Each structure stands twice: as structure tokens, then as C-alpha cells.
Amino acid sequence: MPAALSITQGLTVDYYVILSSILFSIGAIGLMTRKNMIVMLMCIELMLNSVNLLLVAFSSYFNQGDAQIFVFFIVVVAAAEATVGLSILILAYRNKRNIDADLFNNLKG
């Protein structure tokens, strides 16, 4: 095992693999821990952005632009997803006057 994050190597893609794995795990933990539905949506955005970071790192590493186009499309899909998710959230707030995810348990057996 080489010296971790040796500063003389240059900007390595391995560093970005580790960084985006950590960010993705933080987003997953937040999604499982928090009860507020807005914060849960924000954790999904954090996970999407960590994947974007990994795609851009590999795009620079392989010197191919295709992955950055895919990042652009991921941003587009995230914008559409946030719009629809937030309008569903407003609808949920109108029903229960709260956005706690535990209150929406009508399908619980």
C-alpha cells in the first residue's frame, strides 16, 4: 500500500473515487436517518452530485468528453425530479399539515 494521498503524485483519480464514495455514503446515511422529507430530497441531491464528481474525474482521466455530457443530463434530470418531488411534498403537506415521513403510514399493514 503506498503512502496515502502522497502530495507529490499529482491529482489522482483514486482520491476522487474515495471522496465521492464518502459523499455518497453520507447522502445515504442522511436519507435513512432524517425524518423531514425536504432533507431526504436534499440527501438524494447530494448523492447525485457525488456521482457527478466521479463522472467528471473519470472523464478528465480518460480525456473523453462523453461523461461530462452525461453529467449535464444528470443535472437536467435532477432539476425535473426536484420540481416534481417538491410539488408532491406540497400536496402531502396540504393533507397532513406536516412533512414528517413517519406520519404517512396509511399503507402500513
Added chain:
Amino acid sequence: MILELISIILGGMTIGSALMVILSKHPIRSVLYLVITFFFISGHFILMNAQFIAIVNIIVYAGAIMVLFLFVLMLLNLNKVDEKKTNHPISFTAVIAGGALLLVILAALKDGITFTNTIVKSDVGLVENLGTLLFSKYVVPFEISSILFISAMVGAVLLAKREKQHID
């Protein structure tokens, strides 16, 4: 040398602000910390010379989507409704599961991680090269994404439209 030092410091600050997103109690603070996280990630993009994606990330994510979150949060006016505490075993299990996820990802990749795969400075992320690629090879998905936006807009208006009779 200086670039790597900047990237390590920026990475630490990114992880710190991402942790503050899920640790802060107030949702508005979470939104603001998420905006800071997106700015740090854009800093990483600039370090990798992906200028177009960095600017798109700031304008669309930090500028549009996060302001949308902030507006919805202020519209709902949740200041009085405090978030109920997550009960302890579920929170503990969630942290264990997330840590196991990170461990599995890193264990699957551990043979490839050698810290020798250096990113050479490339011009592939400049606006000119990405625009040529976007409007030649990927022009059909680009046009289809406009249909996606139209349907998302119609769906959002349809969902959030106030009904005549009050649902209770």
C-alpha cells in the same frame, strides 16, 4: 504540488459541509450547507479543468434547485413544527448500514486504488469541445430532455394546483 494540497483541503471541507447537511437540526441550515457543498464540488470541477460543468453546477444546482428548496421550505413555514427525534436504534442502524455501504464500495475497489492514476490536464471540459459533442453526437437526447422538462413542468403545476373543494 499546490494543486494537490488545494484539492485535499477542498475535499475535507466538502465532507465537513456534507456532514453538516445531515447533522444540522434546522432544515434551512441544511439547505444552506448543501449550497456550500455544491460550491466546493464546483471547486473540484474547476481543479479538473471542467469549466462548463462547474458553471452549470453553480447556476443550476446552487442557483435554481436550491433556491426552489428554500422557497418551498419558507412556503411551508415549518418553524413551529419541530422535527420529531429519530428514535435511537433506527438511527444507529442507519449509520451502521451507511458505513457498511462505504466499506463495501471501497473493498470492491481496493485493488485499483493505488494513487498512481494521475489526472493529466485536459481541454475536454471546455465549453467549445463539450458544445461540439453535445450538438453533434448527443443532439437527440438533448432534444428529448426538453420534453422531459415540459412534462415535469405540467406535472408540477397539476400536482400543486389548489383544488376547489378542500381535501381533508
